[in-house]
Each structure stands twice: as C-alpha cells, then as structure tokens.
Amino acid sequence: MTSQEEKKMQEAIKEAFPYADDVDWNEVYQRIIYKYSTPHGIQHIKEELYKLEDEGEVIVHHIKPYNNPVEVQTINGLPKKIPTNKLWNHKSCGQCGHIPGYPTSVFWMMNKAEIDYLDEPHQTSCTGWNYHASGASNPVALAGVYVRNMWRAYETDYFPLIHCGTSFGHYKEIRNMLVLHKEIRDKLRPIMRKLGMDIVIPEEVVHYSEWLFVMSKQLAQQKKYDLSNVKAAVHTPCHVYKLVPDDTVYDPKVFEGRRPAAPTGTVMNFGAKIVDYSTWWDCCGFGFRHILTEREFSRSFALFKKVIPAVEEGHADVFVTSDTGCVTTLDKSQWAGKAHGFNYNLPVLADAQFAAIAMGADPYKIAQIHWHATDVEGFLRKIGVPVDDYKEKFLQYLADLREGKAQPEYLYTPHRKIDFYLTLPDRVKWYKGEKAVQK
Secondary structure, eight states: OOHHHHHHHHHHHHHTTTTTTGGGGGHHHHHHHHHHHHSOOOOHHHHHHHHHHHTTTEEEEEOOOOGOEEEETTTOOEEEEOOOOOEEOOOHOOOOHHHHHHHHHHHHHHHHHOOOOETTTOOOOOHHHHHHHHHSOOOOHHHHHHHHHHHHHHHHTTTEEEEHHHHHHHHHHHHHHHOHHHHHHHHHHHHHTEEEEEEEEEEOOBBHHHHHHHHHHHHHHTTOOOTTTOOEEEEEOOOHTTSSSSOOOOTTGGGTTTSSSSSHHHHHHHEEEOOOOTTTOOOOOOOOOHHHHHHHHHHHIIIIIHHHHHHTTTSEEEEOOOSSHHHHHHHHTHHHHHHTOOOOOOOEEHHHHHHHHHHTTOTTTTTTTTGSSSSHHHHHHHTTTHHHHHHHHHHHHHHHTTTTOOOOOOOOOOTHHHHHOOOOOOOGGGGTSOOOOOO
C-alpha cells in the first residue's frame, strides 16, 4: 500500500468513526459483551423482583441503613449496594473442610473492625457442587435449598454474605430463575409453607470478597507489615465473575476497570504491587466435573496454565484469589508438579488470609497456613512476620490443649446469639395469619 493509499484509508476511517481517537474501544467491547451476553440483565431482574414484592409473590430481604451499605459500580455501570455491617455468614463447605484459615480470617477481621455478624450454625450446603459436577437435582430442589438458607438470614435480620464463589454464582442463577419463572415459585411455595417458610429473595447477592474490597482501605489502616516489596499475582474465580456477570463489581482504579475489582483492589489497597500474566482469564483448573473425573488434568492445568505463568511472567511472590476451589487447586496441585521436578512453590492465599496476615493475625491460629501444601512461611518472613515465634507459641498451645492445661480460644463467645436461633421475630409470623407482611 502506497503512502497516499494509506492516507486515504485513514481519512475514510476518520470520516466513518469521527470519535474513534477519543473512545477506549477495548472498554466498549467488554461492556457490550457483558451487557448482551445474558438474556436478562440485572436491571431487568431487579425490576421484576420489586414487581413480585408489590404483588405479594415474594418477600424481598432489603439492605437496611443499619447494614451500612456502600454503593459500588458493576460492569454495566449500574450501582450495587454492598452491606458492611450486621452480616449473616453463609460459609463454604470447601473452606471449612480444606482451608479453615479462610473463614477464621474473615471473622477475625470483622472482630477487628467491630462488625456485627452471625456465624450461622443452621446453614446447609448450597448443593452447587452437586449441580455443577454431576447435573443432578432439579430446579425446584435447588431453589428450595436457596430459599431455605435465605429465609434463615431473613428471620435473624442479618443480611446474607456468601463466602463460596460457587454458592455465590449458583445463588444468582437461582435468584434469576425464581424471579423469571412463576411455575417454579408455584411448585416451591407449598413446600416452603410446610416448613413454616416462604419465598425470600435478598435485594442483592453479595460475595464476601466484595465486602472485603469495600472495607479494605479501612482495614489497611490497621496494617502491621509493609507489603510494598511484595509482587502479587491475582486469580479471580470464574464462578464469582463469569456466572451471571452483570453485577460483578468493577472499579476504574483496578486495571482501568477492565478486570473485576475484587480481590485485585483489596491487594492494591494493602500496598502490594499487582503483577500481570498472560493467563489471568483462565480457570484455575478446578472446574467441577473434571476435578472429580480428570484430576490429573486439573493438577497439570493449575501448574502449567496458572502457577508457571504467574512466576515466570509476573515474577510473583504470592498468588491471591478469593474462592475455595481456586485456593485448593492452585495450592495443593503444586506438590504433584514437584514430584515431576517442577518445584515452583508459589504460596497461594485467599484475599482474606492475605489481608488478615498483613494486619497482624496469627499465621497459625487464625490464617492456619499449616493446612497449605506450599511453603507460606518464606513469604511471611519476606514481609517481616516473626514466623518462628508464632510457631513455637502455637505448638505450645496445642500441647497445653492436649494436656488439659489450656482452654480453646474462640473468635466469639459460643452460642452468643442463641436467642436468634430459638425465636422468630414478629415480622415473619404472617404466614400463620397473625399479621400482614411488613415491607
């Protein structure tokens, strides 16, 4: 092409797209993809939800002023309210089973921030694992589990905060299904009535990493260690921002708003340097079905597609993510690679563990790094944590427990909220005919 032809082509482009130089086309492209990739946007879902509330079809669990909500922006530019106080914690099966330092770090930080919360003992599994791994169950059963747990939050008057990424994505799918399909509500309602419940849908479905992101600047004020020399690679869980992506939180300060705000924004607000790597979009390898049927695929994918790029391209000191399956897969898959001579040993932490440790949480009693397969102690020494002192005290604590010389230490007084479990607030007695629904 001659220079004259090229000039003519540039003039034609300028004429056809007069604002081309002023528009960030990558941003436009991403917003269009997300906006139109789902048949029902979140705005439509909320409009329908409030119509159903007005018609008495469902009860909406609203975010109240005493929940101290913070408004953030989603991928479509629509606001999302994140409650920051009086929270009902829907924990994760995987966290509690594989990474117990995950939920304890969340509760420890809530104690430090003087947040009122419930560690719900009557919660059930979301059954999302069963659904995504095997395709078992049916829509009414899945909706029944969701509504039953949301009712528990509603009757205690604490707003639900979902810990597990899979539960979070799964519950958003179920919310949309319940709002859009009357036949599901009609089949579900008589079942819930037999349990003394009705259909409750929260105003927002909120993941704990969103809570942590909006709280991170405040929490970072209690930071004990300097993270400015830390290079952190972040993996955002697929089920958090790829399932029903419309209300995923974005922030212009996080990769110019082109990647989810959490947990990257949390790591940034604690002062660590974010590094990029080419496979940031890829799954961690956990998936669902293949972790059960093709475990070697998961392990090799986690190592070759995630851990190695984070180390060799980003030169990361630590991998931070925000879902149970991702922490487990990225952390515990590395020992399989080690057996074949791939000894990368990149510590993997949940954003909650990362933040709690930075604030001075005990790495053994609270963050519980001894459950991890990779060596986290080296990373802790890099930021100045006196690891050996903590370990010696922890081992002594365990020995004293065994010998009956010490009492277990709790994050909160056991059963301090027993009254909430045994009594029903007046506002939910309507189903017995005692009074009308109070909105």
